[in-house]
Structures are given as structure tokens and as C-alpha cells.
Amino acid sequence: MKVIDKEQQIAEAFRRGETSAMDDLFALFSGYLMGVGMRYIADDDEVKDVLQEAFIKIFTQFHTFQYRGKGSLKAWVTRIMVNECLTTLRQKQKIDVVDGEQVPDLPDEEPDTEGLDGNVLMEMIRRLPEGYRQVLNLYVVEGLSHKEIGQMLHIKPDSSASQLHRAKTMLAKMINDYKRRLR
Structure with a gap:
């Protein structure tokens, strides 16, 4: 018996036009994508707005998604979220490119992150x-x-x-x- 992973189930449900597919996709990836957004954008409310825009894009462009095996849906939605974050930051002109600034050298050793929450x-x-x-x-x-x-x-x-x-x-x-x- 062939085991179908959750991503493949969602992709097939979208192809069949099942409205529950959107709920399933949101439930599966919303928390993860919020974390992705938080790595790029410092303001939580802004991350939520970007997440909403990303899901709109995901839902309206799902017909372009090609299931290529386990992890392919996660990679696709992650790329959309990252691109939405970058677009938002570009639109707000928040990209802080600073050249010529004096920056101290890196410490000789990597910082100790053991036990760091x-x-x-x-x-x-x-x-x-x-x-x-x-x-x-x-x-x-x-x-x-x-x-x-x-x-x-x-x-x-x-x-x-x-x-x-x-x-x-x-x-x-x-x-x-x-x-x-x-x-």
C-alpha cells in the first residue's frame, strides 16, 4: 500500500477543488511561515500582514505548484513567504545597506550558544x-x-x-x- 504524505494530500485536494484544502494548508504551514517571517521582519503585526499576503499568493497561485515529493510544498510556500518579506521591506525602503562603516572584527571564537534559548x-x-x-x-x-x-x-x-x-x-x-x- 502506497503511503501519501500530508503535502501530497493537500496538493491533490487543491487539484480536485476541495475548499478544505486551504484550511489544511494553512493549519500545516501558518506557524512555520510566521517563524520564517519573524526572521526577516522585526514587527509582529507587520509579519502577520505579510503572512496574510503570502497565503493569498499561495492560494491564488497554487495552480502553478508542481508536487515533486515530500518537502516540495514546504519549500514552495517558504519561497513565497521569503519573497513577500523582501518585497515588503523593499517597498518600505527598510533595507539598510551600510558600506564604509567601521565594524569590529569577529571574535576569535564562535560565541557559545550552548543553553541559549x-x-x-x-x-x-x-x-x-x-x-x-x-x-x-x-x-x-x-x-x-x-x-x-x-x-x-x-x-x-x-x-x-x-x-x-x-x-x-x-x-x-x-x-x-x-x-x-x-x-
């Missing part, structure tokens, strides 16, 4: 300047190259690398400061 780390990431946060997420989480990030954000690949360095530096400082306060 995930929510605390998320809040630290959300405190990064918009441009730094975007590059950090696109590079570290989404796995894009600096060339791809440059194309998406309309910046030079060198600027992407520079912003990643600055984001890591700021994040390392926040983590080290937090750990010192706990001692």
Missing part, C-alpha cells in the same frame, strides 16, 4: 538592522550564495558578504553580552 536567539536576530538580518537569513538559513543574494536584494555580492560579516559580528556581540549578564 531559541526565543532569545530569535529576538537577537530580530534586533539586527534590516539589511544585515536579510543577508544573514538568506545566506545561513536559505543557503543562497552572495551572488544570488545580491541579485535578490539589488546589491553587489561584495556588499552581501560585508553585511553577513557585520551581522555575524553584531550577533556574536549580543550573544556574548547576554551570556556575561547571566553569569
Whole structure:
């Protein structure tokens, strides 16, 4: 007997025009996509607005989705959410590209994140300047190259690398400061 995963069930329900497919898709991915949005946008209300826009796009463009196996639906909805976040930030001109700024070197060692609560780390990431946060997420989480990030954000690949360095530096400082306060 062939086992059909939840993503495939939802895709097939959409193809059949079942209205419950939207509810199932929302229930499966809304929390996850909210987390994705929170990595890019610092304001919770703004993330909720972007999430709503992303789901509108997902529902209206579902006919373009091609099921390619387990995880393909999650990848597709994630890409839509990331693109909606970037579009929102571009429209509000919040992309903070800072070149020529003096930034301290990264610490010799990676910051100790052992025992660091995930929510605390998320809040630290959300405190990064918009441009730094975007590059950090696109590079570290989404796995894009600096060339791809440059194309998406309309910046030079060198600027992407520079912003990643600055984001890591700021994040390392926040983590080290937090750990010192706990001692």
C-alpha cells in the first residue's frame, strides 16, 4: 500500500477543488511561515500582514505548484513567504545597506550558544538592522550564495558578504553580552 504524505494530500485536494484544502494548508504551514517571517521582519503585526499576503499568493497561485515529493510544498510556500518579506521591506525602503562603516572584527571564537534559548536567539536576530538580518537569513538559513543574494536584494555580492560579516559580528556581540549578564 502506497503511503501519501500530508503535502501530497493537500496538493491533490487543491487539484480536485476541495475548499478544505486551504484550511489544511494553512493549519500545516501558518506557524512555520510566521517563524520564517519573524526572521526577516522585526514587527509582529507587520509579519502577520505579510503572512496574510503570502497565503493569498499561495492560494491564488497554487495552480502553478508542481508536487515533486515530500518537502516540495514546504519549500514552495517558504519561497513565497521569503519573497513577500523582501518585497515588503523593499517597498518600505527598510533595507539598510551600510558600506564604509567601521565594524569590529569577529571574535576569535564562535560565541557559545550552548543553553541559549531559541526565543532569545530569535529576538537577537530580530534586533539586527534590516539589511544585515536579510543577508544573514538568506545566506545561513536559505543557503543562497552572495551572488544570488545580491541579485535578490539589488546589491553587489561584495556588499552581501560585508553585511553577513557585520551581522555575524553584531550577533556574536549580543550573544556574548547576554551570556556575561547571566553569569
